[in-house]
Amino acid sequence: MPGKEIPESCMNCREAQPAFILRGRHVCQACYVRFVNYKPFKRTENYRLRKNMPQDEPCRLLLPLSYGLSSTVLLHMLHEQIEVMRLKTHGPKGFELLVLTIDPSTISSIPAHDEAFETAEKLFPHCSFTTIPFYSIFDFDPSIGEVMSQYANASFQDQASLSNQERLEAFRASISTATSRADVDNILINRLIVAFAKKMECRGIMWGDSDSKLAAKTLANVAKGRGSSVTWQVCDGMSPYGLEYNFPLRDLFTVELHNYASFFPELADLIIPHQPTSENTLTKNLSIDELMVRYVTTQGEKYPGVMLNVTRTASKLQSSSTRSAEYQCNLCGALMSNKDAASTTPQATGLHSDSLTPRICYACARSRPELSC
Amino acid sequence: MPPSPCANCHAERAVIIRPKNRQKLCRTCFLAIFEAEVHETITSTRLFQRGERVAIGASGGKDSTVLASVLKTLNERHDYGLELTLLSIDEGIKGYRDDSLETVKRNAEQYAMPLVILGYGELYGWTMDQVVAQVGKKGNCTYCGVFRRQALDRGAERLGIRHVVTGHNADDVAETVMMNLLRGDLPRLARGTSIVTGSAASDIKRSKPLKYAYEKEIVLYAHHKQLDYFSTECIYSPEAFRGSARTLIKDLEKIRPSSILDIVRSGEDMAELVPAEVRGSGAAADEEAAETTGCGSQSGRTRGGEMAEMEKKLAEDEAATERETEVTVASVSGGKRKKNAVKSQVLGKCERCGYISSQRVCKACTLLEGLNKNRPRTAIEMEVGLEEEESSSTLRRQMEKVELGG
Numbered sequence: 001m002p003g004k005e006i007p008e009s010c011m012n013c014r015e016a017q018p019a020f021i022l023r024g025r026h027v028c029q030a031c032y033v034r035f036v037n038y039k040p041f042k043r044t045e046n047y048r049l050r051k052n053m054p055q056d057e058p059c060r061l062l063l064p065l066s067y068g069l070s071s072t073v074l075l076h077m078l079h080e081q082i083e084v085m086r087l088k089t090h091g092p093k094g095f096e097l098l099v100l101t102i103d104p105s106t107i108s109s110i111p112a113h114d115e116a117f118e119t120a121e122k123l124f125p126h127c128s129f130t131t132i133p134f135y136s137i138f139d140f141d142p143s144i145g146e147v148m149s150q151y152a153n154a155s156f157q158d159q160a161s162l163s164n165q166e167r168l169e170a171f172r173a174s175i176s177t178a179t180s181r182a183d184v185d186n187i188l189i190n191r192l193i194v195a196f197a198k199k200m201e202c203r204g205i206m207w208g209d210s211d212s213k214l215a216a217k218t219l220a221n222v223a224k225g226r227g228s229s230v231t232w233q234v235c236d237g238m239s240p241y242g243l244e245y246n247f248p249l250r251d252l253f254t255v256e257l258h259n260y261a262s263f264f265p266e267l268a269d270l271i272i273p274h275q276p277t278s279e280n281t282l283t284k285n286l287s288i289d290e291l292m293v294r295y296v297t298t299q300g301e302k303y304p305g306v307m308l309n310v311t312r313t314a315s316k317l318q319s320s321s322t323r324s325a326e327y328q329c330n331l332c333g334a335l336m337s338n339k340d341a342a343s344t345t346p347q348a349t350g351l352h353s354d355s356l357t358p359r360i361c362y363a364c365a366r367s368r369p370e371l372s373c
Numbered sequence: 374m375p376p377s378p379c380a381n382c383h384a385e386r387a388v389i390i391r392p393k394n395r396q397k398l399c400r401t402c403f404l405a406i407f408e409a410e411v412h413e414t415i416t417s418t419r420l421f422q423r424g425e426r427v428a429i430g431a432s433g434g435k436d437s438t439v440l441a442s443v444l445k446t447l448n449e450r451h452d453y454g455l456e457l458t459l460l461s462i463d464e465g466i467k468g469y470r471d472d473s474l475e476t477v478k479r480n481a482e483q484y485a486m487p488l489v490i491l492g493y494g495e496l497y498g499w500t501m502d503q504v505v506a507q508v509g510k511k512g513n514c515t516y517c518g519v520f521r522r523q524a525l526d527r528g529a530e531r532l533g534i535r536h537v538v539t540g541h542n543a544d545d546v547a548e549t550v551m552m553n554l555l556r557g558d559l560p561r562l563a564r565g566t567s568i569v570t571g572s573a574a575s576d577i578k579r580s581k582p583l584k585y586a587y588e589k590e591i592v593l594y595a596h597h598k599q600l601d602y603f604s605t606e607c608i609y610s611p612e613a614f615r616g617s618a619r620t621l622i623k624d625l626e627k628i629r630p631s632s633i634l635d636i637v638r639s640g641e642d643m644a645e646l647v648p649a650e651v652r653g654s655g656a657a658a659d660e661e662a663a664e665t666t667g668c669g670s671q672s673g674r675t676r677g678g679e680m681a682e683m684e685k686k687l688a689e690d691e692a693a694t695e696r697e698t699e700v701t702v703a704s705v706s707g708g709k710r711k712k713n714a715v716k717s718q719v720l721g722k723c724e725r726c727g728y729i730s731s732q733r734v735c736k737a738c739t740l741l742e743g744l745n746k747n748r749p750r751t752a753i754e755m756e757v758g759l760e761e762e763e764s765s766s767t768l769r770r771q772m773e774k775v776e777l778g779g
Contacts (some may be wrong), residue, residue, distance in 0.1 A: 222636055313558075
């Protein structure tokens with residue numbers, strides 16, 4: 001059979017020249033943008049129209065911006081929605097967008113991205129921007145020092161006399177494996193974002209994760225014993241923190257985000273290019289999160305749909321809030337049942353039951369500093 | 374470097390680093406701890422009842438051999454009061470099972486346990502060699518797989534035993550969790566991790582007492598206890614999803630040894646979150662039995678085929694919904710999580726054999742019907758036995774040649 005010929009005009013608008021293949025169809029750039037935009041547009045409708053929520057109070061949403069591809073593209077899309085909303089004089093009030101950046105240079109050893117911060121403020125005038133360092137978690141979440149000491153048992157004692165930066169470094173340094181470090185970092189970053197969102201009286205958080213990121217997150221959570229948390233960690237809906245979690249880019253493939261970003265050259269100055277973990281890194285030196293990103297990326301080249309389906313499957317699980325949850329984990333906030341608190345079989349955890357304080361969930365206990373494997 | 378002492382007794386020299394948590398142990402302590410953990414699994418789940426007759430699905434491989442040995446030890450040590458029987462299935466593939474069945478026979482003597490070997494021939498009236506002679510080399514895996522799934526249950530039924538234990542280990546369970554997640558199979562995600570399957574719908578209870586035992590520790594146990602098991606290069610080519618999950622789990626184990634148990638834990642937790650309407654009515658056929666028996670044939674199985682097929686189907690579904698939503702823009706309510714309609718499984722019993730099935734007639738009986746239709750001389754062939762098998766494998770070899778040549 002001869003290969004299909006490229007049609008003369010876009011298969012969607014039948015006017016412009018097709019320039020891209022979008023999910024098996026030859027389309028022009030305008031239709032491509034419209035399609036990609038439409039996916040998150042649909043997912044933010046409730047906030048734009050203020051469905052099932054008070055009409056007169058402010059509706060603030062927080063967008064955590066890492067200057068990665070996904071969160072930058074999401075910011076661009078949501079900002080455009082706001083622009084359109086502002087043009088309508090009698091339309092619904094819609095939402096306000098607050099953008100929070102945790103200074104990437106305070107998370108890992110990459111240069112600060114200050115110029116981008118200024119560029120972003122200019123590009124997206126309808127949003128308010130804040131940048132805070134990672135260690136400001138001690139200010140926004142005052143109980144965290146105590147939680148850290150409690151979590152780490154004897155391996156680490158938080159010293160309030162030190163500077164915040166030193167306190168955080170000391171805690172992070174007490175955790176020995178790459179997996180646990182990445183796991184605990186994620187929890188702390190999440191806590192900081194949530195604390196900020198609450199302080200600013202936000203209704204929900206707009207996470208930038210794309211399909212492949214969510215698939216990797218789902219698999220990594222399962223592999224780390226966080227299976228019961230996938231219902232809110234990768235799904236739209238209420239999180240245990242009382243904030244609505246939204247993943248508007250969940251139906252888009254990373255390649256589509258790449259293409260989208262390339263249509264808007266101004267975004268290039270903002271986006272910190274993703275540094276894939278070196279192919280040469282030994283598997284055992286990766287963190288579970290990195291391994292899963294690698295797995296989803298390699299498998300996703302051949303089977304993008306299968307990877308997308310992982311997250312969809314997770315979304316079909318009933319959220320744990322419908323379960324009779326007794327407590328929340330002191331560290332990650334996941335809902336715990338009695339079973340977790342009792343941590344039933346010590347053999348299944350490989351830990352002695354007496355080393356488990358009841359308020360730390362199974363998965364967090366796995367990432368404890370004293371465990372070297 | 375001085376030899377490190379056992380982390381448990383502090384007296385003996387440590388000779389084992391536990392794969393599960395890298396603890397250094399001496400031989401005696403390792404064996405004792407391994408047994409204690411299986412005992413803990415059995416008691417905490419109240420797996421057995423006093424006086425219960427239990428069939429151990431025995432293939433002669435490491436898992437079922439260790440299971441038989443540990444159960445015998447624990448049954449005596451803790452006085453479970455169980456009546457243990459070894460039950461082996463012979464697919465009737467000439468030359469394939471001979472060595473492993475010899476191992477099982479020796480095990481029966483070593484453990485002083487009764488042994489029953491049931492062949493596909495006795496259970497279904499067809500040996501695999503006869504099936505191959507009939508249907509050819511392509512597609513016979515379907516028959517073998519479907520028959521194997523039911524064989525242990527059918528065998529137990531014949532012996533009047535209501536409980537079959539299999540050698541599934543923690544690695545197998547973790548693999549199943551990941552595989553079902555990749556396949557998007559919620560009903561199986563809901564039941565794959567439970568220690569007991571098949572209680573409600575079938576009369577036969579199936580369980581996996583080694584559910585929390587690491588594959589590597591099972592090998593160590595067999596080695597240090599000098600158990601007699603049949604180790605063979607695994608020629609079984611796993612189905613693509615399982616293969617992908619298996620590779621992933623091996624990598625995870627390298628990073629964090631506990632992750633196998635963590636996945637099992639996640640699987641157990643997620644099972645509770647599967648909505649009731651997709652669970653299927655209670656338990657269903659345990660379809661992950663491939664591991665304990667192994668499948669020798671690779672025909673018709675191309676690695677990646679299943680994943681590619683699902684990928685194609687998903688892309689088509691996606692395209693279909695794409696077209697659909699564009700028409701119904703106004704009525705779509707975004708934001709809130711929508712309940713995706715999922716087909717629910719209703720499990721009943723096969724009219725012919727009584728085995729649990731979601732259809733009126735179970736898969737095995739359907740396949741048998743097809744086979745029997747084309748075998749007018751059933752009775753004669755059944756009696757020819759050996760010679761017939763011989764000729765059928767000759768025929769199979771001929772067909773292999775034809776296939777390879779073509």
